[in-house]
Amino acid sequence: MKTKKEYNPYDNYLAVLNKTAETIGLSEDVLTLLSSPERTIEVSLAVRMDDGSLRRFDGYRVQHSSLRGPCKGGIRYHENVDLDEVKALSAWMTMKCAVADIPYGGGKGGIRVNPKTLSRGELERLTRAYALAISPNVGPHKDVPAPDVNTNGQVMAWFCDEYSKTAGAFTPAVVTGKPVALGGSLGREESTGRGVMLALREIMAKRGDSLKGKRVAVQGKGNVGSVAAVMLENEGCTLVAVSDVSGALFCDKGISAAQIREYALAKRMLKDCPAPDGAVFIPGKEGNEKLLESDVDVLVPAALENQIDEGNADKIRAKYVVEGANGPTTAEADEILEKRGVVVIPDILANGGGVVVSYFEWVQNLSNYYWPEKEVNEKLEKKMSASARAVWDASVRYGCSLRAGAYAVALDRLAAAAVLLK
Ligand code: NAD
Numbered sequence: 561m562k563t564k565k566e567y568n569p570y571d572n573y574l575a576v577l578n579k580t581a582e583t584i585g586l587s588e589d590v591l592t593l594l595s596s597p598e599r600t601i602e603v604s605l606a607v608r609m610d611d612g613s614l615r616r617f618d619g620y621r622v623q624h625s626s627l628r629g630p631c632k633g634g635i636r637y638h639e640n641v642d643l644d645e646v647k648a649l650s651a652w653m654t655m656k657c658a659v660a661d662i663p664y665g666g667g668k669g670g671i672r673v674n675p676k677t678l679s680r681g682e683l684e685r686l687t688r689a690y691a692l693a694i695s696p697n698v699g700p701h702k703d704v705p706a707p708d709v710n711t712n713g714q715v716m717a718w719f720c721d722e723y724s725k726t727a728g729a730f731t732p733a734v735v736t737g738k739p740v741a742l743g744g745s746l747g748r749e750e751s752t753g754r755g756v757m758l759a760l761r762e763i764m765a766k767r768g769d770s771l772k773g774k775r776v777a778v779q780g781k782g783n784v785g786s787v788a789a790v791m792l793e794n795e796g797c798t799l800v801a802v803s804d805v806s807g808a809l810f811c812d813k814g815i816s817a818a819q820i821r822e823y824a825l826a827k828r829m830l831k832d833c834p835a836p837d838g839a840v841f842i843p844g845k846e847g848n849e850k851l852l853e854s855d856v857d858v859l860v861p862a863a864l865e866n867q868i869d870e871g872n873a874d875k876i877r878a879k880y881v882v883e884g885a886n887g888p889t890t891a892e893a894d895e896i897l898e899k900r901g902v903v904v905i906p907d908i909l910a911n912g913g914g915v916v917v918s919y920f921e922w923v924q925n926l927s928n929y930y931w932p933e934k935e936v937n938e939k940l941e942k943k944m945s946a947s948a949r950a951v952w953d954a955s956v957r958y959g960c961s962l963r964a965g966a967y968a969v970a971l972d973r974l975a976a977a978a979v980l981l982k
Pocket of ligand 1 (some may be wrong): 707708709710864885900915
């Protein structure tokens with residue numbers, strides 16, 4: 561069996577792409593177009609550290625496809641970032657934007673760094689160096705980055721400022737996920753977690769099921785996981801397990817999702833937070849492994865990729881797995897879950913809420929006209945429901961899983977653009 565480190569996420573993408581291409585009879589041309597990224601940028605960033613030394617960091621930006629519009633996708637700061645990971649993430653963005661039916665292609669970026677080891681000044685200099693290095697290849701109508709793991713509105717603000725200097729004009733539409741004070745959209749921060757709930761609610765409705773009374777486990781109490789937990793709690797679910805990199809908290813009577821969101825916003829690790837009465841905390845990897853195998857109705861992996869693999873897929877007890885994270889399930893595990901009848905709501909549908917509101921932010925920036933939060937949330941709900949219904953319908957039409965259904969929706973839309981252009 562492969563270890564987590566040996567999984568190549570780009571192979572995972574290709575496996576699903578090829579399988580779906582066969583199911584829906586995709587043309588060879590479109591398959592060829594989508595099998596490799598259009599552009600791969602590697603940069604080596606020289607950054608002055610606080611102690612006066614000069615350090616180099618590896619950075620990447622991959623533009624997978626611009627068939628349906630400018631490339632779109634986040635920037636990740638993590639010590640495990642490498643080209644294969646960024647390539648896979650960029651390809652998933654192509655699919656995600658097509659499933660959401662927004663006029664974007666797919667891109668993704670990353671820097672191989674543990675940002676927690678950097679001071680604020682070092683992080684700013686690193687971000688500005690990265691923005692400058694890739695500035696010729698990004699822009700509102702070329703490629704529009706956004707936050708991802710370990711990046712946030714502040715990082716986007718620095719990126720936007722550096723790019724604006726090279727453009728000679730304030731250009732907020734070059735990135736999304738900006739703070740509201742710099743042209744960010746109301747509702748963007750919560751959009752991915754809100755979308756996770758909306759996608760699950762719509763798929764459950766199609767199955768004659770509902771969120772009321774469901775027991776939920778969330779892996780990763782970051783931006784996606786903590787908001788998803790709150791949204792699910794608002795719909796009548798009970799959060800019984802939640803984790804972060806420090807470990808997992810279990811409580812049968814329920815854990816307040818609102819409290820977990822507060823800890824997340826305050827950047828407090830679970831290991832340092834008070835636990836509710838009757839709760840058990842299991843540290844680190846062991847806690848996270850146990851969380852995935854919890855006796856719950858709904859499991860939301862919302863941390864990193866390759867968390868559910870052939871080693872634990874048989875032990876997943878949830879009826880629904882809703883992929884808040886990108887690529888949390890390996891191709892091998894996906895097959896096991898499908899055979900066992902576990903309903904997997906795939907990442908390219910489930911976590912599409914973030915990029916949908918990113919699109920709304922970009923539209924607001926380009927028109928310089930800003931919408932109230934209620935309008936953003938209503939538009940998001942319409943988009944997520946429509947995407948979930950399209951994916952459901954495709955899975956019924958082709959007699960396949962929701963993941964294959966989501967790829968089918970995306971590939972149909974990409975193929976429609978490809979035949980007009982290529
Ligand atoms: P984040 O940095 O806010 O949170 C990540 C969470 O995962 C943290 O709680 C962290 O402690 C935890 N974590 C990290 N390593 C872990 C490990 N080894 N085991 C268990 N937990 C671990 O990131 P985020 O923005 O919430 O993103 C989470 C996932 O969702 C990523 O896969 C990201 O690509 C995806 N995603 C994010 C967005 C978005 O809008 N932020 C949109 C779509 C998809």
